[in-house]
Amino acid sequence: MANGHGKKPEDFKKEMEDNMKVALSEHSHVKKVIGIVSGKGGVGKSLVTGLSAVCMNKKGYKTAIMDADITGPSIPKMFGIGKANYADETGLLPATTQGGIKVMSLNMLMENETDPVIWRGPVIAGIVKQFWSDVNWGDVDFMFVDMPPGTGDVPLTVFQSLPVDGIVVVATPQELVEMIVEKAINMANMMNIPVLGIVENMSYMTCPHCGEPINIFGESKIEQYAARCGIDILGRIPLDPKLAGLCDGGKAEDVQGDYLESLAYILDGMIE
Numbered sequence: 001m002a003n004g005h006g007k008k009p010e011d012f013k014k015e016m017e018d019n020m021k022v023a024l025s026e027h028s029h030v031k032k033v034i035g036i037v038s039g040k041g042g043v044g045k046s047l048v049t050g051l052s053a054v055c056m057n058k059k060g061y062k063t064a065i066m067d068a069d070i071t072g073p074s075i076p077k078m079f080g081i082g083k084a085n086y087a088d089e090t091g092l093l094p095a096t097t098q099g100g101i102k103v104m105s106l107n108m109l110m111e112n113e114t115d116p117v118i119w120r121g122p123v124i125a126g127i128v129k130q131f132w133s134d135v136n137w138g139d140v141d142f143m144f145v146d147m148p149p150g151t152g153d154v155p156l157t158v159f160q161s162l163p164v165d166g167i168v169v170v171a172t173p174q175e176l177v178e179m180i181v182e183k184a185i186n187m188a189n190m191m192n193i194p195v196l197g198i199v200e201n202m203s204y205m206t207c208p209h210c211g212e213p214i215n216i217f218g219e220s221k222i223e224q225y226a227a228r229c230g231i232d233i234l235g236r237i238p239l240d241p242k243l244a245g246l247c248d249g250g251k252a253e254d255v256q257g258d259y260l261e262s263l264a265y266i267l268d269g270m271i272e
Helices: 011-018 044-059 121-133 153-161 175-190 222-229 242-247 263-268
Strands: 029-037 063-067 086-088 091-093 102-103 139-146 166-169 195-200 233-237
Touching: 011 222, 029 044, 029 153, 029 222, 044 063, 044 139, 044 166, 044 233, 063 121, 102 166, 121 153, 153 175, 166 175, 175 222, 195 222, 195 263
Parallel strands: 029 139, 029 166, 063 102, 063 139, 166 195, 195 233
Antiparallel strands: 086 091
16 A cells, blocks of 8 residues: 555665665775575585685686674685785775685784674674775675674674675585574575575585595485575585685685586676
8 A cells, every 4th residue: 555655665665775775985896796694603604605706706707705704704714814904095905815806804904813803783783884885895796795694683784784686595414504594595585685596515525435425414405405495506515625724724716626606607697
């Protein structure tokens, strides 16, 4: 039912949501924003975020990572980035990896990378907004946002304040994780954020002797799960000591493998 001014309730809702958007820095141009989410910690969101940026960067796109996991940032370590508090008259400047990926994370601004962030939710959410509005990102084709686990303040802030074009959901083979991850999918659906699909991390391990896959966490049910939720499977990442070693050593850009080719195909179609 429309009111006297001819507006329907959904019109007011959209208007309110539009007013909550935070303006991007005038020195930045970001084409697509992709959130990497899960309803649970420890499933590998940072790994998927980093590998997604590396994958698209190798395909010739200008990529960036916003580390929105303020209290548990791990992106700088994956790319070998230490303290990097750079700024000029245009604003705060992101660090740039050897391969050209732009990165902004609170850990880069701390005196010591092991200093805890003991802040309340509104302050943390405000930092995320500033990463969008006060950082000179330059020209970016894909910005990947590494989300904290759950459906609390920061994911809500990202969904409401940034023009998120889609999310990638990360899960592991355990059934318990699937139940919790579905909360993140439902949150995105409630906020009209497109769900691009799901990536299964720690999906399997390759036997070093015979080369056969080993299902460490039991047989994967990702096909049934994705079908039930009506989403695509975007990749399976193995439990691989070499992969983990490269990321722990700050060499995420040296990871070899086409684990996220399905995701890359979808993202490639999003750029005009």
